[in-house]
Amino acid sequence: MISAIIRTAMVSLRRDRGALALSFILPVVFFSIFAVIFGGRGEVTPKVKVLVVDEDHTRTSQQLVKGLQQEGSLVVKTRPEPVKGVEQPEYTATTGEAAVKAGAAPVAIVIPHGFGENPISFGPANAGRPTIQLLEDTSDMIAPQVVSGMLQKVAMTAMPDVMAEQGSRYFDQYAGGLTPEQRERIDTGLRNLREREANGTVSNSSSNGSGGIIAVTSRAVVGEHKNNRMISFYAAAIGVMFLLFTASGAAGALLDEAESGTLDRVLSSHVTMTTLMLGKLVYNSMLAFLQLVVMFLWGWAVFKLDFWSHIPGFVIMGVCTAFAVAAFGLLLASVCRTRAQLGALSTLVILIMSSIGGSMFPRFLMPDAMQKAGLLTINAWAIDGFTKIFWRDEPITNLWPQVLFLLAVGTALFLIARRLARRWEFS
Amino acid sequence: MSALAIPPSPLPLRVDALVKSFGHVTAVDGISLELRSGECLGLLGPNGAGKSTLIRSIVGRVIPDSGSIKVFGAPADSTAARNTLGWIPQELALYPRLSCRENLQSFGRYHGLSGAPLNQAVDRCLAWSTLTDRANDLVKDLSGGMKRRLNMAAGLVHQPKLVLMDEPTVGVDPQSRNHIFEMIEKLRDQGMSLIYTTHYMEEAERLCDRIAIVDHGHVIALGTNADLVQNAFGSRSEVLARFAQNDDRVAPWVAQHGGKTVDGTAQFTIDRPTQITVLLEDASKAGLELLDVSLRKPNLESVFLHLTGRELRD
Secondary structure (H helix, E strand, O other): OOOHHHHHHHHHHHHHHHHHHHHHHHHHHHHHHHHHHHHHOHHOOOEEEEEEEOOOOOOHHHHHHHHHHHOOOOEEEEOOOOOOOOOOOOOHHHHHHHHHHHOOOEEEEEEEOOOOHHEEEEOOHOOOOOEEEEEOOOOOOOHHHHHHHHHHHHHHHHHHHHEEEEEHHHHHHHHOOOOOHHHHHHHHHHHHHHHHHHHOOOOOOOOOOOOOEOEEEEEEEEEOOOOOOOOOHHHHHHHHEEEEHHHHHHEEEEEEHHHHHHHHHHHHHOOHHHHHHHHHHHHHHHHHHHHHHHHHHHHHHHHHHOOOOHHHHHHHHHHHHHHHHHHHHHHHHOOOOOOHHHHHHHHHHHHHHHHHHHOOOOOHHHOHHHHHHHHHOOOHHHHHHHHHHHHHHHHHHHHHHHHHHHHHHHHHHHHHHHHHHHHHOOO | OOOOOOOOOOOOEEEEEEEEEEEEEEEEEEEEEEOOOOOEEEEOOOOOHHHHHHHHHOOOOOOEEEEEEEEOEHHHHHHHHHEEEEOOOOOOOOOOOOEEHHHHHHHHHOOOOOHHHHHHHHHHHHHHHHOOHHHHEEEEOOHHHHHHHHHHOOOOOOOOOOEEEEEEOOOOOOHHHHHHHHHHHHHHOOOOOOEEEEHHHHHHHHHOOOEEEEOEEEEEEEEEEHHHHHHOOOOOEEEEEEEEEOOOOOOHHHHHOOOEEEOOEEEEEEEOOOOHHHHHHHHHHOOOEEEEEEEEEOOOOHHHHHHHHHOOOO
């Protein structure tokens, strides 16, 4: 008897492609995505992008910059990418800060004038000494920490002569002075060290000097006045994912109507298939926009999200996102034959899109290739747009790439859905 | 002085040599028919005979392979045809989460109605389907019969002149069926032109002026109920007989005497009532014990059986 029940269930499962996909394909796909992101396979581990501003231009500061550039886990930029083949000037403290605000990198290091005079943060004379500044985008909680640690490591490993010289100077100052012989030996040692460094024989693989060898001060340049850190990010990220689910569910009404015969009746009236689908598109867009409004209002009411001062940007991004997800939902519905099929397919596609598009965890955590793949999703562009508004306080004119992408994708998806819906038009 | 010739008003419906195939299956195979003004034409045939495909072609939901359909002189898929056509599909084509009134309002709007005319049309349809007191109830909460009535009302909200009813009584209890018959009879009384498809002979006999018997995509007979019976049987009658035996002797004996065995009942066509005596004597001689015997006038069921060799509900 039990075997009969098992047999019946197995036959049913075999014929339910949606359930099969959810049972076997989705877990494997998800496992792979998470493994790639967090498993650190080979060269796919993400590198931290950092802007370096050298205002000191001393041998010490150049050594530090060179040491940072040699770190495999960092991508160091000292100047913006060339524009039309014309090399751009090096970052200054001002342009570096602006670049971080614009999202060019999550952190910038500013090596100030006078750093080379006194790079080590040892002793009581720290006050008033020029210190390195980290300009941080706090929406990326990891990059500033990584850069801060790497900075200390590089200070230890890339500037051994500076360390030794500074150390002996402190010793001389606080230990009652060196004898001429002692000073001569130290100077000889420093010369040898500099020669070895010039010959490239100084190891750069010593342990992480995370004890705060050089003084660093951090300043948040994005979100510095915000007390909601990741709230705006997750309002957009989670919002878009659920918008996609709602849109596909709402578009599924088309399948219900086809199944019940209501669609036939509607199409026998003055309503054409194009009119019907446009009506559904507008309705589903309105529904999605309303969902976003509720989501962000909740964020404002409960998590102190700064909603009211970003209304124009929110409306622009909300409308474009709602349009794109509504068209996406209609496409899914027009691809499927039944509600059950739609349920399975939408779960599969939306969860994959959401994971690589940044709805589940920020895209900056992902390897480069996956970050690029994420750009194929509605999630990534929508989240980027909302982040520009709510996190970076960028002007709405800066939203044009996101607006253009979402409108173009929405239009294309709707046209494909309309084409597929021809199967309902006539027998 | 010659009188101006008045062009004849176009027929509500004219179908000429209509053909529609789905893959290898020809659902409609050269059907031609006309519907006269104010007439109720029944399409009688078993499931799969092609009735629904014919109706869906008329309403513009199926594109025929060949042939033509004119609704009051206009092509079936034209706006003019849509304005004059009302379609009551076999399925309950309603929005389950909307109320009766909201459903009728929706379908009215789809047909271009709005404002006061829409509200009047909705009220009229609610009254016709005797659902006025349930106007604000959701469709999903209605009984099966009420849903059927609302389904019919939704096809008439835009006041069509020609109504196509595709088996509107499917799945309803006898009481609700009578209710629906009364609604249809009201339409007939108002002079509306109707096409009524069914595989229930009784419905066709009660409601239809003329009946087209459809089988395998063909109209195999067309006429009034009386014409169809007369043409198939003339003045002959049918004898129905059941025997105590249920073995291999019965069927050959029935066939030998020109009859057919349907559901264990032997059916014979006789020219004169006196032929019954002969049949009974032969049965006795063959050793068949008679349980009961009856004489009946042929009906549409008999006509269908006579023409196709199959029962209407096969």
